[in-house]
Amino acid sequence: MKSAFYDKTLTVDVRDVPIPVPQAGQVLIRTVVSGVNPKDWKQPKHWAPETPPMNHGDDIAGYVEGVGPGVTGFHQGDRVAAFHELWTPHGSFAEYSIAWANSTFHLGDRVSFEEAATVPLAAMTAALGIYQTLSLPLPWQPSKVPKPLIVYGGASAVGAYAIKFAILSNIHPIIAVAGTAFRSWNRCWTRPKAMLSWTIAKVKIML
Numbered sequence: 001m002k003s004a005f006y007d008k009t010l011t012v013d014v015r016d017v018p019i020p021v022p023q024a025g026q027v028l029i030r031t032v033v034s035g036v037n038p039k040d041w042k043q044p045k046h047w048a049p050e051t052p053p054m055n056h057g058d059d060i061a062g063y064v065e066g067v068g069p070g071v072t073g074f075h076q077g078d079r080v081a082a083f084h085e086l087w088t089p090h091g092s093f094a095e096y097s098i099a100w101a102n103s104t105f106h107l108g109d110r111v112s113f114e115e116a117a118t119v120p121l122a123a124m125t126a127a128l129g130i131y132q133t134l135s136l137p138l139p140w141q142p143s144k145v146p147k148p149l150i151v152y153g154g155a156s157a158v159g160a161y162a163i164k165f166a167i168l169s170n171i172h173p174i175i176a177v178a179g180t181a182f183r184s185w186n187r188c189w190t191r192p193k194a195m196l197s198w199t200i201a202k203v204k205i206m207l
Contacts, residue, residue, distance in 0.1 A: 003094035006056070029104070034117060035057075035060075037121050039121075055091035068101075082104035138169060148173055149175070
């Protein structure tokens with residue numbers, strides 16, 4: 001199979017490598033779409049520049065090709081997305097990728113691979129920020145009183161998911177600072193009572 005390797009120079013080397021074999025608890029995925037994140041270039045260039053070339057992709061969407069011992073609930077041909085473990089072999093910049101079963105999830109028929117590939121790292125980062133760091137109410141125990149929230153980078157992937165989670169948790173008002181990608185950002189949330197106002201400073205306030 002083909003797999004993309006790169007180091008601190010960010011020069012990509014596409015190599016022919018064997019298709020990996022899933023170990024216990026792992027899922028082998030035939031990659032259809034790989035997501036990309038800023039950490040994909042920050043890892044080799046800034047955080048660990050002495051690391052040999054490797055496949056740094058971690059956001060996977062595709063079809064289950066095989067499962068390792070002990071894996072249940074996934075079968076060959078299932079449409080899935082997954083979060084590949086950082087700093088381990090067999091990342092998502094390849095024709096086949098490896099992920100742990102507990103970080104792999106099924107896709108509904110209406111969810112495209114392109115949409116699914118945006119979920120793993122971005123949604124996890126947003127969820128950790130909203131629910132672990134800020135300890136805001138969970139969606140199944142939504143807030144019953146107003147709780148203001150400021151989201152910087154509201155038009156980014158992480159910012160969009162933070163806004164989605166906040167809406168699910170009935171957090172409001174939401175003050176989101178974003179750039180000119182507001183059209184995509186505006187499509188990522190729906191709330192019947194929401195009103196959106198745009199200011200010249202690109203500050204978006206949902207009340």
